[in-house]
Amino acid sequence: MGEVLKSGTVKQRAESVTLFWAIWRARNDLVWNQKSSTVNKIVASAKQSLTQWILAQNRSYNTLLQPQVKGDGVSYWVNPQLNTFKVSVDPAIFEDREEVGFGLVARDSDGRLIEPKAMIHSELVEPVLAETMGLKEALSWIEQMQWPQVTLESDCLVVVQAVRSSAPMRSHFGAFISECRNIMYRLNNVELLFVTRSVNMVAHHLTRESYALSGGRLDRWSISVSVTDCIEMDLSS
Template identity: 40%
Template sequence: MHVDIDATCPVCQVSRESINHCLVECPFARASWARTDIGVSTIVDGTFSAWLESLFKIFDEEQRKIIAMTCWALWRVRNDCVWKGKVARVATVTNLAKHTLVQWTKAQDKFEVPTATFLTKEDGAESWRKPAAGIVKINVDAALFSDSSTYSFACVARNDQGHTLEAITCCRNGVVSPELVEAMGMREALSWIKKKSWDKVIIETDCLTVVQALRSAISMDSYFGSLIKECKGLWNDDKNIRIFFVKRSVNSVAHALARASCHVADCTIRGGDFSPAILDEEVQVATEEQAIATASIKLHKIFLAARGKRLGGASLIDECARSWLEGASVIDEGARSGIGG
């Protein structure tokens, strides 16, 4: 089979396309570089990489970022012209480069403090509460394991009596940001709701970034942005789903399950797998936080037992149980004991 390929530049539709022409020499590219106002030369004597290297030697760090992002934006606009039939505009290149650079810079800032943008008075719960009659509540949380270069997320669904209906976990190889894993967990929760055909659902997550992104109309050109777009698509298909930001203390069960999943692969724990003792202990334990802690430890045990994974000698889970009942954090104690990687 023979496929004819047009080598003409899809933007100017005059010259033969090459990497030099597309990103530097095309009249459209030159106009885009002129809009950066940093004095980039559009004369190429050799390869594109040599041209780029020469620029990086004479411009400062901030200007190099603008150069790199403008190259990416030019290529992105060129692809949109070819594959989506969009009209290439210089303003699109400069705005895309500028907006993406701002997002990237914020993502690198470890001291960036998230604001309360897009939050409501219903957000920020500090303790878990049973949902209203007929509503299923799903808690989503993630965990990262730097030692094994893996990450996981868990979703726990409970009914209006506070009883667990089902829980799912996923564990994957890779080194990614916490926000990405939280977004993956949210996508999994929304897909799960669709499969289970639950009518009215509340989703709670302690990732403020994901909640803000879901409520924002801003489109993000990144992998995180594509995950949020998928989540929005699933969310928009079902108007009976509400998503709220909660404090980490609310997500104890989901977090304990996410950390437990590093021991085994993906797992589904159904309502019938949960011992009635969990409910009995929830009644006997004085505070809700302790009840959630006890339930999370039971889930952890069921999870490991279901896969035949048992701990030799003194059980680390039992150590966590005692710590929980003394008011300590299962997450912190688990980290000290080695649970979760």
């Protein structure tokens, strides 16, 4: 590693330093939190962190971090246009069970609930990767349901802008971004928007409910009062 840091390319040095940092963080997790990690997870975390850092340093990407599409960055619920469905997605990381939950909700042009969905992924991942996986699940759901026109909302700006971008990303994060881009290209009927967390509370509550699913199925008749209350608050705002 010493030779790489001395005479390696800029890319090789960056990869080495990021890997050192990921190993150090895994060591601290083991010592202080009694949380062990695998080699694959440490390497994947290093690659993902480096990708995010490169994107953050890129000036052209920084300009993308400002709302660029009409409807980006809203802080209140907006009904979709007539004959358009709105799908919201949000992940939650359950560290005690080393799982990630996803909450998805589809609503019609009047803001009324069409279909809720919650699921569990049995592997612990970094937050931004969880956001990307959730977006991919939402797009796959839209494709499966064959809805005619959809507005898809996420409160993770980095992921939204990464999907909109055409920049290549050679990482685990980039692989999921590429899958999202491919599904959107196939569908050609999905508008992707960034919204604030306050607009995404219904999906957020559904995600929390996924914790108790254990492989079960959530439908519109089994959602909690907190979810229905959030929907009513959106409609009254």
